[in-house]
Amino acid sequence: MIRLTFDSRLLASAALGVILLGTVPASAQEAADPAAAAAAAGKPAIGAYGFDAKGMDRTVLPGNDFYAYANGAWAKATAIPADKSNYGMFTELADLSQQRTRDILEAAKSDPNSKIGRAYTAYLDNGAVEAKGLAPIETWLTKVRSVDKAGLAGLLAEADRNGVSHFFGGYVGQDDKNPDVYIYSLYQGGLGMPDRDFYLKPGERNDTLQAAYLKHLENMLVLAGEANAAARAKAIYDLEKQIATVHWDKNDSSDATKVYNKMTIAELAQAAPGFDWAGFIRGVGVNEDMILVAQPSAFTGEAKLISEAPIAVIRDLLLVRSLDDFSDVLPDAVAKESFAFYGTALSGTPEMQERWKRAVDFTTGNLGEAVGQDYVARYFPPETKAAMDKLVKNVIAALGERIDRLSWMQPETKVKARAKLASFTTKIGYPDKWKDYSKLDIEAxxxxxxxxxxNQFAHDDNISRLGGPIRRWEWSMTPMTVNAYANFGMNEIVFPAAILQPPFFDPNADPAINYGGIGAVIGHEISHHFDDQGAKYDQTGKLADWWTPADVKAFEAAGKALVAQYDAYEVLPGEHLDGTFTLGENIGDLAGLTIAYDAYKKALGGKEAPVIDGTTGDQRFFLGWAQVWRRNYREQNLSQRITTDPHSPSIQRAWVSRNLDPWYKAFQVKPGQTLYLAPEDRVRIW
Structure with missing residues (x-):
């Protein structure tokens, strides 16, 4: 299992306009960018010591709202760009990455031998897309319109390979209980909205979304040239709502133990009659008999619904999915309709991105590591990788020492925890081995x-893992991605190049800022391997019981306290966080910040940090943490995240500091202040 991201709902965003790293001559950088001049002069890119003090709201007491104290002025002054559902530090850097990638692709356009140049050129040629209309997809749509129940399994297998979503999905990954072997896994699907709750939970917001989605289904059928679209859209929606009733909820679907269900294809067919499972699984290219089924009861229910549903309704559902899934490469009428629901109705974003931005995203989405080679050559010097490697080692050492001091963990479990920590692989910046795209045909x-x-290339590459050695060199993110992740089966933590810059990391910033920023990110990813799910995997990456019953009891008790803390947060009127769903990420934040603080103090070598601009080292550490969470949301986006995002919103992520004793001393937080917790109520896990 991969705990995929530090920020799982990262969307493209507006440009930071800062070039801090790269091979552009210093004089050119300095002329174009004051931040580059600051870096060349050995000064922090942000503020006097790496923190934007002008963005603070000092009228707010830190103990009442630490996020507002650190970021309130920034939040009030910062508008969300029209093509964004939210805007903050992640999105600023994502736009910088997008602009840098555009420069690379613009240069590649003039080279007829460049695949990335041809991919970018083809996307930019909107005139050609409009001229062709739906002709490029008509061959596929014709297959969909003519499929019968006997041929459905084969068509869905072809849909998988083509990148068209349907009733379920599958992929090849490590076998959680035998991580040296690949296995094919099936997971539930069939919903056009992001989660079953959008269909089943009552409330005005969901009523509005359901009406907008129903209209979207109708509009897509009209664009496909179908008659009687309103009635047919209602039939699709009714089928999806039935599917939602058999889906597992997000908490069960996030439980590594519950979703590990190994069975043969014959056993799946017996458990979920009514669908040709062998035909589908063989059709996607899987020749092995043993598979994993994430949500068995959902497959039982879906197979029954598929067998009972009129084929006409199934065809219509697949027509809509096909247009939605290819909307970004079809005429504007289709792209805009898809955006009207998924971008505006669901996330609140008023405008689509400019075409060049979408062209960049398309190219990096399909040829990411081909672009990444140029990106790291320009923007990721070896010095940054070396400095990051040192930070990672310091934070890992801090967790090791903390494990040794744990009062609740049994000695025999500590030995195993230490062994797991020692077995970590850290990937920084970019892959050691780049993906080979030579078999992918790209035309201008x-x-x-x-x-x-x-899509076919990616599918075939994934299926080809079966029977082969584990690809330990592979990455799940490109170097241009502003994010990080933990992979439980690989026992690895991964930090792409694009996140390793201010405000997360700046070689010229005060160390406290770096430890509160990237240090806590490192700690977050490390501690994922010891969160509510990651702790189920041993030092080999195997899903296994390696804790004593007493350890499990103590760990679960601390987890329940953190669940209760986050359950109490009302993010929007009547909309609370789900502390169970967000538990893994909240443990990551709490433990990550805790061990980053330990690493920072150890880096001081027993000395007191200097006072800079009236701030102590501890204050700067926590301000560095709060700064990376600067983000404004559109209300629709924030509401959607409450349902679908395992990460807490930025304000609550900044508030995790209320569980750390040094935060109270640093900011003189007193009883009676909003965020104050009595010492016995502060959650301490790692």
Whole structure:
């Protein structure tokens, strides 16, 4: 299992306009960018010591709202760009990454031998896309319109390979209980909205979304040239709502133990009759008999619904999915309709991104490591990688020492925890081995074909893992991604190049800022391997029981206290966080910040940090943490995240500091202040 991201709902965003690293001559950088001049002069890119003090709201007591104290002025002064559902530090850096990638692709356009140049060129040629209309996808749509129940399994297998979503999905990954072997896994699907709750939970917001989605289904059928679209859209929606009733909820679906269900294809067919499982699984290219089924009862229910549903309704559902899934490479009428629901109704974003931005995202989405090689050559010097490697080692050492001091963990379990920590692999910046795209055909005048072939290439590459050695060199993110992740089966933590810059990391910033920023990010990813799910995996990456019953009891008790703390947060009127769903990420934040603080203090070598601009070292550490969470949300986006995002919103992530004793001393937080917790109520896990 991969705990995929530090920020799982990262969307493209507006440009930071800062070039801090790269091979551009210093004089050119300095002329174009004051931040580059600051870096060249050995000064922090942000503020006097790496923190934007002007963004603070000093009228707020830290103990009442630490997020507002650190970030309130920034929040009031910062508008969300029209093509964004939210805007903050992640999105600023994502836009910088997007602009840098555009420069790379613009240069590549003039090279006819460059695949990334051809992919980018094809996307930019909107005139050609409009001229072709739906002709490129018609061959596939014709297959969908003519499929019968006997041929459905084969068509859905082809849909999988083509990148069209349907009733369920599958992928090849490590076998959680035998991580040296790959296995094919199936997971539930079939919903056009992001989660079953959007169909089943009452409330005005969901009523509005359901009406908007129903209209979207109708509009897509009209664009596909279908008659009687309103009635047919209602039939699709009714089928999806039935599917939602058999889906597992997000908490069960996030439980590594519950979703590990190994069975043969014959056993799946017996458990979920009514669908040709062998035909589908063989059709996607899997020749092995043993598979994993994430949500068995959901497959039982879905198979029954598929067998009972009129084939006409199934065809219509697949028509809509096909247009939605390829909307970004089809004419504007389709792209805008898809955006109207998924971008505006669901997330609150008023405008689509400019075409060049979408062209960059398309190219990096399909040829990411081909772009990444140029990106790291320009923007990720070896010095940054070396400095990051040192930080990682310091934070890992801090967790090791903390494990040794734990009062609740049994000695025999500590030995195993230490062994797991020692077995970590850290990946920084970019892969040691780049993905080979030589078998992927990309043409400068065939945008839809490029998308289709890219989907097929990715599918075939994934399936080809079966029977082969574990690809320990592979990455799940590109170097241009502003994020990080933990992979339980690989026992690894991964930090792409694009996150290793201010405000997360600046070689010229005060160490406290770096430890509160990237240090806590490192700690977050490390501690994922010891969160509510990661702790189920041993030092080999195997899903196994390696804790004593007493350890489990103590760990679960601390987890329940953190669940209760986050359950109490009302993010929007009547909309509370789900502390169970967000538990893993909240443990990551709490433990990450805790061990980063230990690492920072150890880095001081027993000395007191200097006072800078009236701030102590501890104050700067916590301000560095709060600064990376600067983010404004549109209300629709924030509401959607409460349902679908395992990460807490930025304000509550900054508030995790209320569980750390040094935060109270640093900011003189007193009883009676909003965030104050009595010492016995502060959650301490790692």
């Amino acid at each position: 005048d065939d945008l839809f074909g490029n998308a289709l072939r890219s």
